Amino acid sequence: MLKFILRRLMLLPLVMLGATFLLFALTQTLSPVRRAALYIEDPRQMGSLDEVIQKYGLNDSVFKQYSRWLGNAFKGELGYSPTANMPVADAVKQYLPATIELAVVTMALVIFFGIWLGVLAAVNKSRWQDYLIRLFSVSTFSIPIFVLGLVLLMFFYGKLGWFAPGRYSFTSDIIIHGPGFTNYTGLLVIDSLLNLNFYVFFDALRHLVLPAITLCAGSFALMIRVMRSSMLEELGKDYVRAARAKGLKESAVTFKHAGKNAIIPVITLSGIQFVRLLGGTVIVETIFNFPGIGSFGVNCAQQLDIAGILGFACVVAFLFVLGNLAADILYTFFDPRIRYE
Amino acid sequence: MNKTIFAKILRSRSALAGLTLVIFFAAVAALTPVICPPQNYNPYQVPQAGYNVAPVPPNAQNIFGTTESQYDIFYAVVWGARMAFKVGISVVFFALVLGIIIGGTAAYAGGWVDEILMRITDIIFAIPGMVLAMVIAALLGPEIKNMIIALTAVSWPSYARLIRGDILSVKQRDFVAAARVYGASGPRIFLKHILPNSIYPSIIVASLDIGYIVLTASSLSFLGLGSPPGTADWGQLVAMSRNWILGTAQNPLAYAHAILIPGGALFLFVLGWNLLGDALRDILDPRQS
Secondary structure (H helix, E strand, C coil): CHHHHHHHHHHHHHHHHHHHHHHHHHHCCCCHHHHHHCCCCCHHHHHHHHHHHHHCCCCCCHHHHHHHHHHHHHCCCCCEECCCCEEHHHHHHHHHHHHHHHHHHHHHHHHHHHHHHHHHHHHCCCCHHHHHHHHHHHHHHHCCHHHHHHHHHHHHHHHCCCCCCCCCCHHHHHHHHCCCCCCCCCCHHHHHHHCCCHHHHHHHHHHHHHHHHHHHHHHHHHHHHHHHHHHHHHHCCHHHHHHHHCCCCHHHHHHHHHHHHHCHHHHHHHHHHHHHHHHHHHHHHHHCCCCCHHHHHHHHHHHCCHHHHHHHHHHHHHHHHHHHHHHHHHHHHHCCCCCCC | CCHHHHHHHHHCHHHHHHHHHHHHHHHHHHCHHHHCCCCCCCCCECCECCCCCCCECCCCCCCCCECHHHEEHHHHHHHHHHHHHHHHHHHHHHHHHHHHHHHHHHHHHCHHHHHHHHHHHHHHHCCCHHHHHHHHHHHHCCCHHHHHHHHHHHHHHHHHHHHHHHHHHHHCCHHHHHHHHHCCCHHHHHHHHHHHHHCHHHHHHHHHCHHHHHHHHHHHHHCCCCCCCCECCHHHHHHHHHHHCCCCCCCCCCCHHHHHHHHHHHHHHHHHHHHHHHHHHHHHCCCCC
16 A cells, blocks of 8 residues: 555656646647736836747747746746735635635535435435435535525525625624734634634634535535445445344444444545535635635636636645545555555 | 336436436427527527616516626526537537547557556646636637637546546457457457447446536636626526625515526526436446346
């Protein structure tokens, strides 16, 4: 197993090199003039277009420009993003924690409800509970998350006024950026606890509710399905019959015996699901005005802010690759039947 | 299609529901010009009933009401069905062709060609599909053609992998050996014996992806990176209603129709394909029977 992990770790830089090159090459489909125009803020500067192209070497070959970009990226410089009005590296540092916070809360919901509903469906196989849960999972899987997000907002924000979009309220904004509030991790839920500020803590949680529920929708279905089929498989095994014959209560059989073994595929699946959420955050953050890396990426894409688009896509790809690797390692760790040679 | 598979679909309630939904949308898409005669030079351009900004609820003139800038929702939803099929089928077709060519080349050639082609698919898999599609669509500009290109670019690698795997397993079968013994040439064996026997599963899988592809396409349009403004496209209709989630002071849900109608159409479309796909997967899975 160690050999497999080492091999994957060695492949990681190569895959990242390929992915960043692909993304960089894509931005080169725009003509040098259009790329140079991004550096120009005032129409009166148009005359210096050629100068900009010369200065930044926008006419060089793709490889030359890419190696220059890569060299800067290693130094932690990803260029300047006019959309965020700051260097891309700073923007990533500022926006990424919000996305991670959202993804972690979502994942906790997905795992909890996925396991619970999966077990419920398996225990009641072919009864109405099972059909209802399966209908629920295929519906949540089919509902477009931008529609779900807007409907939730319309109802819980527009009609009831319970949850507002954004990451925190105006009052919290003043507290967070005021004196006496230390920024430890960038994760607002954790920072507020470390600062012993419960107002900000509950405010941050409240703003996470709707985005997290929306983001859940696409991930529930697979979780429920895997838990259900894995649970059904375990429930049919001999040790479960033995436990029942011993006179154990059905709940003990379900949760202590079968449940413990059935949960293994779910653990590995959650690694993959966590990574998949990254794509969904793009839309959810846009709907809820949640200042994460996804909405930063969308803003950059809409403004054709090339440095921003590149920085965003590379960071997301990096997280994606790391997450997939972690999921694979989890997989071999928990399922000894699988061996990579 | 196999007769028994079809019989099984008719017996499963959820598969039947899925099939009904898909056939319904297909019928709407096929009959679009009859249901809603085109009013512009470009039929996908939705007509506007005035210059008022706020959406108007369903009424006698616009049976589904209008959305922002008085775009007629009924017209947009009906032509949106045609658009969904247009985008879904084009993407599946182009991605399959690319997948067959690249996956087939990799499996047929083997060695370093295979290695390089498969590493390229690895690289594309290293970027979340939605993000890569977003980047490509943003760089090419908001146009239907570009949206199809972006979605094709992110979809073909999975088909290429699937087809490569199928070809490699078919290659081992006895009838291929028999053809070789018979003296058939390499390309002939590949085109006449291996390929026809290995691409059908992929074609079925790919065609069931239409729901997912239309969902991604609508997401792009929702973000303003898909179709140009005013196009009959469900994702864009939902995007237009985004500014109107708050309603009026008296009635907070005054503009709900602008989200629920196009959103509902998209939901039912995707649901139909997913129900059908799930059922077909269960039926084709040998472990289930």
